[in-house]
Amino acid sequence: MTELLSNYLGGKWQAGSGTGTALFDPVLGDELVRVDATGLDLAAGFAFAREQGGAALRALTYRQRSALLAEVVKVLQANRDAYYEIATANSGTMKNDSAVDIDGGIFTLGTYAKLGDTLGDRHYLLDGEAARLGKDPLFQSQHVLVPTRGVALFINAFNFPSWGLWEKAAPALLAGVPVIVKPATATAWLTQRMVHDVVEAGVLPAGALSVVCGSSAGLLDQLQPFDVVSFTGSADTAAVIRSHPAIAQRSVRVNIEADSINSAVLLPGDSPDTAAFDLLVKEAVREMTVKSGQKCTAIRRVFVPEALFGQAAEAIGARLSKVTVGNPRNEAVRMGALVSRAQFNAVQEGLANLRKHAQVLHDGTQQPLVDADPAVACCIGPTLLGVNDADAAGAVHDTEVFGPVATLLPYRDTVHALALVRRCQGSLVTSLYGSNAAALGAAAVELADSHGRVHVISPDVAQLHTGHGNVMPQSLHGGPGRAGGGEELGGLRALNFYHRRSAIQASTAVLDTLA
Numbered sequence: 001m002t003e004l005l006s007n008y009l010g011g012k013w014q015a016g017s018g019t020g021t022a023l024f025d026p027v028l029g030d031e032l033v034r035v036d037a038t039g040l041d042l043a044a045g046f047a048f049a050r051e052q053g054g055a056a057l058r059a060l061t062y063r064q065r066s067a068l069l070a071e072v073v074k075v076l077q078a079n080r081d082a083y084y085e086i087a088t089a090n091s092g093t094m095k096n097d098s099a100v101d102i103d104g105g106i107f108t109l110g111t112y113a114k115l116g117d118t119l120g121d122r123h124y125l126l127d128g129e130a131a132r133l134g135k136d137p138l139f140q141s142q143h144v145l146v147p148t149r150g151v152a153l154f155i156n157a158f159n160f161p162s163w164g165l166w167e168k169a170a171p172a173l174l175a176g177v178p179v180i181v182k183p184a185t186a187t188a189w190l191t192q193r194m195v196h197d198v199v200e201a202g203v204l205p206a207g208a209l210s211v212v213c214g215s216s217a218g219l220l221d222q223l224q225p226f227d228v229v230s231f232t233g234s235a236d237t238a239a240v241i242r243s244h245p246a247i248a249q250r251s252v253r254v255n256i257e258a259d260s261i262n263s264a265v266l267l268p269g270d271s272p273d274t275a276a277f278d279l280l281v282k283e284a285v286r287e288m289t290v291k292s293g294q295k296c297t298a299i300r301r302v303f304v305p306e307a308l309f310g311q312a313a314e315a316i317g318a319r320l321s322k323v324t325v326g327n328p329r330n331e332a333v334r335m336g337a338l339v340s341r342a343q344f345n346a347v348q349e350g351l352a353n354l355r356k357h358a359q360v361l362h363d364g365t366q367q368p369l370v371d372a373d374p375a376v377a378c379c380i381g382p383t384l385l386g387v388n389d390a391d392a393a394g395a396v397h398d399t400e401v402f403g404p405v406a407t408l409l410p411y412r413d414t415v416h417a418l419a420l421v422r423r424c425q426g427s428l429v430t431s432l433y434g435s436n437a438a439a440l441g442a443a444a445v446e447l448a449d450s451h452g453r454v455h456v457i458s459p460d461v462a463q464l465h466t467g468h469g470n471v472m473p474q475s476l477h478g479g480p481g482r483a484g485g486g487e488e489l490g491g492l493r494a495l496n497f498y499h500r501r502s503a504i505q506a507s508t509a510v511l512d513t514l515a
């Protein structure tokens with residue numbers, strides 16, 4: 001039997017009482033470790049985090065908590081090599097892909113350590129200016145933001161076991177709120193190891209950071225009115241969480257990051273020999289192949305003017321044909337595996353569904369694997385689909401295949417393109433490509449209401465832009481509608497979720513003491 005990973009809850013390491021669920025290497029098929037949360041005293045664990053962890057964190061100022069984040073960064077940096085090994089084994093990812101998760105998480109923590117330091121030696125934040133309530137300026141209203149006195153429960157998706165933890169934990173801990181993370185089972189090992197290293201280094205107060213690996217059963221039942229829950233995963237699980245009594249009846253604040261049919265649009269006016277066209281092609285290929293397309297922000301729909309459809313298909317296909325797929329340990333390989341057999345099957349199923357509505361422009365499904373057994377490895381080459389009538393292709397606007405799959409769609413004019421983009425019913429990110437600054441700006445604002453982020457790539461930022469799919473801590477992450485309606489990151493805005501806002505109505509003399 002492989003090692004059974006421990007949970008850290010109630011200030012101690014605790015093994016589940018069951019035999020556990022196995023985690024596998026998706027390339028070699030080997031069993032790696034097991035996780036189990038059976039029989040844990042969740043009520044005591046949540047109470048410990050809420051009472052001990054919360055009180056200890058709230059006793060510190062923002063600046064002191066920033067210093068804690070900086071200490072966590074040091075611990076994680078010291079153990080990076082082990083994290084890369086776990087990611088290769090358990091996620092089947094290339095080194096560059098693991099970096100998005102591992103170094104992306106550490107970078108986000110470091111960014112919040114710096115941002116938090118600017119908040120100074122305070123225990124709460126002022127929200128705006130005091131406002132007069134009547135004619136006499138003596139009695140006013142001042143809004144304050146104070147840390148919520150509960151726990152932050154994170155239920156995370158399998159594709160970002162590191163970044164998914166730290167992009168949420170950084171603002172939570174900075175705000176003074178203790179964290180309990182439940183990673184997705186398939187890739188829980190990396191999250192568990194990182195929490196293990198931080199706990200063993202003793203850099204955070206007891207109860208500030210806990211991890212439960214294994215089943216989610218019973219976790220939501222523990223939630224009390226001042227707790228918050230941040231979920232990342234599928235729309236189906238999100239619906240289950242939203243209807244849980246903790247959320248529906250106890251007003252537990254919830255943030256949902258769900259699936260998203262993200263787009264890339266080449267605006268009219270740039271021909272195939274232009275830099276803008278080339279940038280779209282490169283970015284579409286990068287998004288299809290980084291982490292084998294298992295990014296919630298990955299480009300799923302690529303829109304081009306109808307006259308350029310053939311040339312775009314050819315250019316994207318030519319680049320995809322150079323992508324070697326297989327064992328990430330082999331230097332000849334450019335794209336690794338999907339995360340599990342279940343995901344491999346889900347991608348095959350989703351692709352089969354889309355193929356009923358689209359033609360195949362580049363078929364990666366028959367591609368030979370490098371250094372990997374196709375009967376065992378959960379690897380699949382990238383596939384570009386295409387449709388002639390984008391209006392009629394309902395399934396393409398509605399189906400997220402969580403793998404290396406995208407669809408090319410033609411449009412008539414900008415109005416038509418933007419209307420098609422909006423068919424996704426709200427998404428995390430759209431990228432726009434072109435060289436006309438005014439047209440790019442107008443399109444970006446037009447799409448802003450239905451997208452958490454609009455990433456505009458013009459030739460002048462070709463070498464500078466941060467990538468369609470990369471989530472930067474300075475910018476908002478989340479999207480309305482189908483994308484879950486959540487908001488994360490966005491610099492210090494992220495702290496709002498972990499604070500309660502209250503209006504203090506008092507004399508100016510009293511309010512002066514708050515500043």
Ligand code: NAP
Binds near residue numbers: 159182183257484
């Ligand atoms: P999932 O099946 O919904 O699982 C997500 C998490 O929820 C896992 O930790 C899972 O635990 C847990 N869970 C499952 N059933 C639950 C229940 N009844 N109550 C509470 N928790 C429950 O999603 P996934 O397959 O891991 O992730 C893929 C999806 O996530 C994709 O659709 C992708 O677009 C989306 N995603 C979105 C973002 C974003 O930021 N918007 C980021 C990454 C991924 P177990 O693993 O133990 O089942």
